[in-house]
Amino acid sequence: xxxxTASALHALLSGPVxxxxxxxEGAPFVxxxxxxxxxxxxxxxxxxxxxxxxxRDMLADARISLMLMAPPETxxxxxxxxxxxxxxxxxxVPVETHRHDEAAEVYLARFPxxxxxxxxxxxxxxxxxxxxxxxxxxFGRALSLDASQIQAALPKAP
Amino acid sequence: xxxxTASALHALLSGPVxxxxxxxEGAPFVxxxxxxxxxxxxxxxxxxxxxxxxxRDMLADARISLMLMAPPETxxxxxxxxxxxxxxxxxxVPVETHRHDEAAEVYLARFPxxxxxxxxxxxxxxxxxxxxxxxxxxFGRALSLDASQIQAALPKAP
Numbered sequence: 001x002x003x004x005t006a007s008a009l010h011a012l013l014s015g016p017v018x019x020x021x022x023x024x025e026g027a028p029f030v031x032x033x034x035x036x037x038x039x040x041x042x043x044x045x046x047x048x049x050x051x052x053x054x055x056r057d058m059l060a061d062a063r064i065s066l067m068l069m070a071p072p073e074t075x076x077x078x079x080x081x082x083x084x085x086x087x088x089x090x091x092x093v094p095v096e097t098h099r100h101d102e103a104a105e106v107y108l109a110r111f112p113x114x115x116x117x118x119x120x121x122x123x124x125x126x127x128x129x130x131x132x133x134x135x136x137x138x139f140g141r142a143l144s145l146d147a148s149q150i151q152a153a154l155p156k157a158p
Numbered sequence: 159x160x161x162x163t164a165s166a167l168h169a170l171l172s173g174p175v176x177x178x179x180x181x182x183e184g185a186p187f188v189x190x191x192x193x194x195x196x197x198x199x200x201x202x203x204x205x206x207x208x209x210x211x212x213x214r215d216m217l218a219d220a221r222i223s224l225m226l227m228a229p230p231e232t233x234x235x236x237x238x239x240x241x242x243x244x245x246x247x248x249x250x251v252p253v254e255t256h257r258h259d260e261a262a263e264v265y266l267a268r269f270p271x272x273x274x275x276x277x278x279x280x281x282x283x284x285x286x287x288x289x290x291x292x293x294x295x296x297f298g299r300a301l302s303l304d305a306s307q308i309q310a311a312l313p314k315a316p
Contacts, residue, residue, distance in 0.1 A: 017236045019177035019225050021186030028179030028186040030225035030243055032294075034236040053292075067177050067188035071229050077271040078175045078192040085188055113235040134211075136190075 001149065009135055009145075009153040012068045012084045013037065016110065020046070020128075021065035022057035029057060035066070035128075036110045037154040039102045043088065043129040044154075047107055047114060050122045058090040064128055079139045086133045086150055093125040100125060159307065167293055167303075167311040170226045170242045171195065171202075174268065178204070178286075179223035180215035187215060193224070193286075194268045195312040197260045201246065201287040202312075205265055205272060208280040216248040222286055237297045244291045244308055251283040258283060 001009070015035045022029050031054045035044045044066060048055040058064060069083035093100050103125040107114055117123045133145035159167070173193045180187050189212045193202045202224060206213040216222060227241035251258050261283040265272055275281045291303035 017227075017230050017239065019179075019188050019227075021177075021179040021188040021223070023184075023186055026181075026184070027221040027245065028181055028188075028223045029245065030177050030179040030186075030188055030223040031292075032225060032227050032236070032239060032241045063185040065179070065186045065188040067190060069175075069177075069190050072175050078190070078269065079271070079275075081175070081190060083190045087185065087187065111236065113237070117237075 001143075005135070005137065005143065006153060008082050008137055009084060009150075010155060012070065012082060012135075013150070013153055014155050015068060017068075018044070019067040020054055021067070022054045023061045023063060024053065024057050029054065034111055034114075035068075036106050037156070038127055039106050041151050041154045041156065043127050043151070044086075045093075045103050045107060046126050046128060047103075047117060047123055048126060049117070049120070050124070055126075058126060059092070062089040062091065064088055064090045066128055077139075082135075082137050084133055084135045084145075086128070086130045088128050088130040090126045090128050093127055095124060103127075159301075163293070163295065163301065164311060166240050166295055167242060167308075168313060170228065170240060170293075171308070171311055172313045173226065175226075176202070177225040178212055179225070180212045181219045181221060182211065182215050187212065192269055192272075193226075194264050195314070196285055197264050199309050199312045199314065201285050201309070202244075203251075203261050203265060204284050204286060205261075205275060205281055206284060207275070207278070208282070213284075216284060217250070220247040220249065222246055222248045224286055235297075240293075240295050242291055242293045242303075244286070244288045246286050246288040248284045248286050251285055253282060261285075
């Protein structure tokens with residue numbers, strides 16, 4: 001991957017928000033989730049409520065898709081917008097583990113407002129672990145990615 | 159629906175871009191698509207290439223999901239971002255029909271840059287017809303929508 005492409009991918013993977021695709025009764029369902037890179041760069045962390053449909057979806061079927069895009073600018077050709085789709089699997093991070101504490105730390109550093117939801121019993125962290133991806137940097141400029149390329153481009157925790 | 163909610167929904171449905179969820183070998187896949195409301199407010203129009211995976215996905219299984227969100231602002235709590243998920247079905251608009259000509263007209267009015275892709279033989283319009291939806295206007299402020307509520311809130315063609 002050339003340095004410009006790597007830099008564009010890195011910027012996209014920084015979030016702060018992504019479109020999450022889950023399976024609901026076999027059909028696709030897209031919702032919005034705040035995301036942060038996992039501290040070990042194994043994937044993305046999302047903090048979701050068991051009351052939300054996308055959480056039930058992930059518990060029923062771990063297959064997910066995540067799409068991150070550059071913010072649209074007025075008058076810009078939307079097809080020129082850089083974006084990346086990550087295919088992967090969701091796994092819940094067990095509470096009262098070191099991994100959970102680390103997840104909470106990086107998540108709060110990025111989203112200080114999450115202090116409220118972190119205190120709620122129905123919220124938990126899921127790690128979205130990439131299996132493959134597709135980077136699009138403009139019309140006709142697309143590149144398939146494997147899991148290791150995505151993990152290598154994930155921003156490192158501060 | 160109260161006027162503030164209707165107004166927020168109307169703004170979200172105006173696009174210009176959406177996250178499209180399709181099914182790929184039974185798994186969700188999320189991609190970015192420019193969208194315009196269909197002239198008869200029956201749903202959303204997307205203009206996609208048969209070479210693109212999401213197009214093959216829709217031809218293999220018509221079930222789709224579309225998510226539109228307000229642009230994130232720096233420092234804002236992402237969970238406060240207004241967004242709407244539309245569940246629906248995709249149907250190709252046959253070329254050389256009145257519906258196709260109308261679609262091309264409203265699409266070009268919104269995306270003048272599409273003149274190039276409109277001339278390409280592998281591109282065609284799909285109507286994404288809503289079956290249900292979920293509007294989220296902030297933390298804990300969510301509302302389920304039926305197809306007629308979504309269609310009524312779709313911006314009218316000029």
